[in-house]
Amino acid sequence: MQLRKLLRYGYRSLTGEPHEKRDFSFYVMNQLAKWLDMRIYNKHTNWQDDRDFLAVMRRFDPRYPRIKERQFFLYNLARSLRHLPGETAECGALGGASSHVIMSAFEDDRPHHIFDSFSGLSEPTEHDKPETTEVRALQAGEFASPLEATRRNLAEHPHAVFYKGWIPERFDEVADKQFCLVSVDVDFYEPTRDSVLFFFPRLVAGGALVCDDYGFSTCPGAKKAMDEAAESLGRKVIHVPTGQGLILK
Numbered sequence: 001m002q003l004r005k006l007l008r009y010g011y012r013s014l015t016g017e018p019h020e021k022r023d024f025s026f027y028v029m030n031q032l033a034k035w036l037d038m039r040i041y042n043k044h045t046n047w048q049d050d051r052d053f054l055a056v057m058r059r060f061d062p063r064y065p066r067i068k069e070r071q072f073f074l075y076n077l078a079r080s081l082r083h084l085p086g087e088t089a090e091c092g093a094l095g096g097a098s099s100h101v102i103m104s105a106f107e108d109d110r111p112h113h114i115f116d117s118f119s120g121l122s123e124p125t126e127h128d129k130p131e132t133t134e135v136r137a138l139q140a141g142e143f144a145s146p147l148e149a150t151r152r153n154l155a156e157h158p159h160a161v162f163y164k165g166w167i168p169e170r171f172d173e174v175a176d177k178q179f180c181l182v183s184v185d186v187d188f189y190e191p192t193r194d195s196v197l198f199f200f201p202r203l204v205a206g207g208a209l210v211c212d213d214y215g216f217s218t219c220p221g222a223k224k225a226m227d228e229a230a231e232s233l234g235r236k237v238i239h240v241p242t243g244q245g246l247i248l249k
């Protein structure tokens with residue numbers, strides 16, 4: 001049955017309408033993905049081809065190959081919050097890609113606060129152990145990138161403010177500020193918990209906190225921290241299919 005379908009699609013891709021060639025490629029790739037217990041995106045979504053977003057990312061990295069779904073989602077989320085007052089922040093910036101996404105989306109000079117050890121991940125707790133050994137456990141010290149490199153990468157954004165140190169050591173320096181968007185991307189339980197509990201009360205009405213690691217089997221502690229914090233704040237996490245989790249104010 002599958003073979004007949006494959007032959008029929010294959011024949012049509014050679015003789016039929018232009019879209020049939022694409023349909024055939026998609027069919028073959030989809031079957032292969034299913035066989036490997038994976039999946040590929042719907043062939044009719046068009047976010048992958050968003051030229052404006054690609055241009056934004058090529059400013060950050062001229063060799064940026066193709067749109068990454070989490071960055072695309074973050075960009076659209078940030079753009080939808082531009083009308084709000086309040087500043088923006090990121091906990092866990094590494095080389096600065098998602099901070100670039102946020103500041104490019106806002107297109108104004110409101111301060112963007114960046115908190116990072118610039119020495120990589122902190123120590124994991126027992127909550128950070130993946131459920132199965134088929135998933136690699138992240139280690140302390142991974143994702144280390146020097147502050148100066150991130151500063152250089154974000155040179156086009158003079159309103160970026162850097163706070164080097166272990167979360168939450170330097171949070172008190174922004175304790176009197178209000179935020180409309182906070183991105184949390186620190187992978188493990190403790191810094192995710194500390195970031196959410198500090199920043200959520202400082203979000204303006206309509207603001208959002210997004211956790212980049214929420215739906216990843218490599219980061220069970222981030223999910224636990226978000227769920228517990230949301231519960232204590234009387235909120236539910238919105239789990240989006242990119243793997244991100246959001247809490248709205």
Ligand SMILES: C[S@@+](CC[C@H](N)C(=O)[O-])C[C@H]1O[C@@H](n2cnc3c(N)ncnc32)[C@H](O)[C@@H]1O
Pocket residue numbers: 091092093094095096097098099115116117118119120121122142143144145165166167185186187191
């Ligand atoms: C996965 S990377 C972030 C990726 C980044 N958002 C991007 O756009 O590429 C995680 C970052 O969190 C930082 N980090 C992890 N745990 C931390 C902690 N406890 N305190 C401060 N920074 C931390 C690491 O140094 C690293 O830069």
